Amino acid sequence: MVYRYILFYKPYGVLSQFTDNSQTEKKRRTLKDYIPVPSVYPVGRLDWDSEGLLLLTNNGQMQHRLSDPRFGHSRTYWVQVENIPDTVAINKLQQGVVIENYKTRPAKVKLLPEPLLPPRDPPIRFRKTVPTAWLEMTLFEGKNRQVRRMTAAVGFPTLRLVRVAIAHLQLSGLEPGQWRDLTPAELQLL
Template sequence: MSFIPKSKYTYISFHKPFGVLSQFTSEGGHPSLEGFGLPKGVYAAGRLDRDSEGLLILSDDGPFINKLLDPKFAHPRTYLVQVEGDPLDQDLNALRKGPVIKGYKTKECLVERPEPQPLIGERNPPIRERKNIPTTWLKLTLTEGKNRQVRRMTAAVGFPTLRLIRIAIGDLSLENLEPGQWREILKEDILSS
């Protein structure tokens, strides 16, 4: 384990499992962050929907969280997205250009189809699959974070999201954290400037 110098603030990289709320209070019978042994006083820097998985940053550094979330800084967020269907280049280009969602044109983003497709373990519960319709993993990097934006973007171009995993925020990647695991990090690990 690497040594983390003592800081005035705490910064945590957490792999949020599917079905867990990005808050410390449970609602509607859904589990929250409370059961993962996270340090006292930290809170989520932004949100990751209950039905999404992956990297969640927690901290007690309010000004830093505000900077991380402020749209004017346009910090990148990268997702692996499993969609229903097999998007063609024209579909990927439509995503790159930013589809219109509820009257709002999303910003341009980076979209690629990783080849070979990533091997990702099954989710619990598993995604719904239809026998005659393939699924495809895409990698999207956005610089904005509207509510359920990735899901709405893929649906807008005809490919509903089945599974969504955030794998990076700024300079920080999920690395080898398993669902439910967390580690303390440095602020510089997230944003180098």
């Protein structure tokens, strides 16, 4: 079998799966609308309302290794939050916060100048009286909606969430909806 390893820039409003199993009349966009490669599956997930780097493969062993929390590979996100987090909030995020009776593992968190990203469609809500800030958050685990729950737990709700890296794999060079195969150098580091 020939293994495929694909990096995809998942746009906002796209499911991290190839079919929409919802019972709603309006079907949502899925990976099938962007990636015409058969038999590949996402390694992990990005929520419908999140954007960024998604790795897909048909190598089940690799998929397991990258998804299993025991191996603890990093995932880096650029997170736009409501208001400006202070050092107390950032320290809490770095040390781990309790979300749904679970304390998150320590994370790397820092304030980030506004990154150069393609505009989101639709754009985030804008309020003149409420400033926003960007954080770079690197996690070593992946619970459901973890970044959003963490920022909310310290009082700074997430407005926009973009995954920019999975371990050494980077989002740079891709636009929303684009995909490419991993390079031999990227694959060797996996």
